Amino acid sequence: MKRLKCIISYDGSLFAGYQIQPNGRTVQEELEKALARMHKGSQVKVTASGRTDAGVHAEGQVIHFDTPLAIPGDRWPTALNSQLPKDILVRKAEIVPESFHARFSAAGKEYRYKIYQDPFRNPFKRMYSCHCPYELDLQAVEEAAGFLIGTHDFTSFCSAKTDVQDKVRTITKLEVIHCGKEIELRVAGSGFLYNMVRIIAGTLIEAGKGKVAPNDIHTILAGRDRALAGKTAPAEGLYLWEVFYGN
Amino acid sequence: MKRLKCIISYDGSLFAGYQIQPNGRTVQEELEKALARMHKGSQVKVTASGRTDAGVHAEGQVIHFDTPLAIPGDRWPTALNSQLPKDILVRKAEIVPESFHARFSAAGKEYRYKIYQDPFRNPFKRMYSCHCPYELDLQAVEEAAGFLIGTHDFTSFCSAKTDVQDKVRTITKLEVIHCGKEIELRVAGSGFLYNMVRIIAGTLIEAGKGKVAPNDIHTILAGRDRALAGKTAPAEGLYLWEVFYGN
Numbered sequence A, B: 001m002k003r004l005k006c007i008i009s010y011d012g013s014l015f016a017g018y019q020i021q022p023n024g025r026t027v028q029e030e031l032e033k034a035l036a037r038m039h040k041g042s043q044v045k046v047t048a049s050g051r052t053d054a055g056v057h058a059e060g061q062v063i064h065f066d067t068p069l070a071i072p073g074d075r076w077p078t079a080l081n082s083q084l085p086k087d088i089l090v091r092k093a094e095i096v097p098e099s100f101h102a103r104f105s106a107a108g109k110e111y112r113y114k115i116y117q118d119p120f121r122n123p124f125k126r127m128y129s130c131h132c133p134y135e136l137d138l139q140a141v142e143e144a145a146g147f148l149i150g151t152h153d154f155t156s157f158c159s160a161k162t163d164v165q166d167k168v169r170t171i172t173k174l175e176v177i178h179c180g181k182e183i184e185l186r187v188a189g190s191g192f193l194y195n196m197v198r199i200i201a202g203t204l205i206e207a208g209k210g211k212v213a214p215n216d217i218h219t220i221l222a223g224r225d226r227a228l229a230g231k232t233a234p235a236e237g238l239y240l241w242e243v244f245y246g247n
Helices: A027-038 A073-081 A138-148 A196-208 A216-223 B027-038 B073-081 B138-148 B196-208 B216-223
Strands: A002-010 A057-067 A088-096 A106-117 A130-132 A150-153 A168-179 A182-189 A238-245 B002-010 B057-067 B088-096 B106-117 B130-132 B150-153 B168-179 B182-189 B238-245
Touching (some): A002 A027, A002 A073, A027 A057, A027 A073, A027 A088, A106 A196, A130 A196, A138 A168, A138 A182, A138 A216, A168 A196, A182 A196, A196 A238, B002 B027, B027 B057, B027 B073, B106 B196, B138 B168, B138 B182, B138 B196, B138 B216, B168 B196, B182 B196, B196 B238
Parallel strands (some): A106 A130, B057 B238, B106 B130
Antiparallel strands (some): A106 A238, A150 A168, A168 A182, B002 B057, B002 B088, B106 B182, B150 B168, B168 B182
16 A cells, blocks of 8 residues: 545635535545546545535645555646536646555644725626735735734634634744735735634634724634624635645 | 617527527617616617627627617616626617717727637636637747738638628738737638638637648639638627727
């Protein structure tokens, strides 16, 4: 048996999320169906770095699985892509030691959140970014973003629907990139709570609208209460961009 | 009654085309449903500059309709957009003389055809461009494109499924724009035959692959035979970009 690590991209628009569930098409199910076809019907379990919700996209999701097939690592993308639907792509594959685990070996992740700023919504971007009809105050967004960098208790930025006890996480980067009508939030950290990036995005959008003052971020963090932060920004703007592993 | 002219955009991915048909969701049907809601259930017939096929997009399709409502021209986009699905957008509206006709008054059109050139297909572009895994010889594409500009009998570049007798048309512009992995063909002319832009795109792609020599364009045009030109390029790369009207 060999362990394969793959970097995959997917358009989350037509998926009910990454993880297999009884109702709805999922990324995991499509991957396992493609692998079963390559393994003469035997089931191959796929493990990802983490789940993504319905409508959330991935540029660089990482998965691993074990296989008895003697296909060289660099031939796997072409082999798997020929079996996969067009909204999932295997970008890269390599044989890794058995100790590698897509989830437990991950040292950090980068997410990106795309905002499209224009009085009119754009039919071509409706599934790929969050529409904001008002012009955001980017200086306020950047200032508020700066206060989120570092190690904090992110209880206020975590969906109430979670069992996780320890809500202290470290954000190592939170950049605000502005290009034409598009604003991109680039958030990297050691780990993320459920809905954390979408709640950060929603709160930064409110900072950009003047509904939240940048300095309020301190109070929101200190309050440890989900009700203090902004709305959860919609799924379609979110991309799992990269998963980092140590050597 | 007033006549309204509107410029609309739509993402053609989830439509069975522009024109109403018994099976499948169409752009015209969604427009007429939205207008019926605004007119207390009365039917309002919408006329477009022309049809687009299933999967074909529009950046600047033009429509007209007549209405008794006393809404100022510049308020129509917001009013209609609130009734339309998110894959159709009214960009601009104005009251025009009754002599204006979206189809018969049109003096010309510009189409764009998008090609995505990369060994891997891109999940995010699968519905918005034609994937080309090989690197095209752009000099050959440009040379071949140059031979199509002007007034020619385009029988070889027209679907055999057409009743139109006169197949002489004038192409006023055929530019090849290259930016990163994307190639865009910009084709403007006084009028287009059925599938003409997609057959032009398919033939230029074959020129880029070296399967058609640029000079062959003369022979293909002169032969007046659909079988001589390249394949019809897929719908997802095509955009109706702009419709031109005289003063």
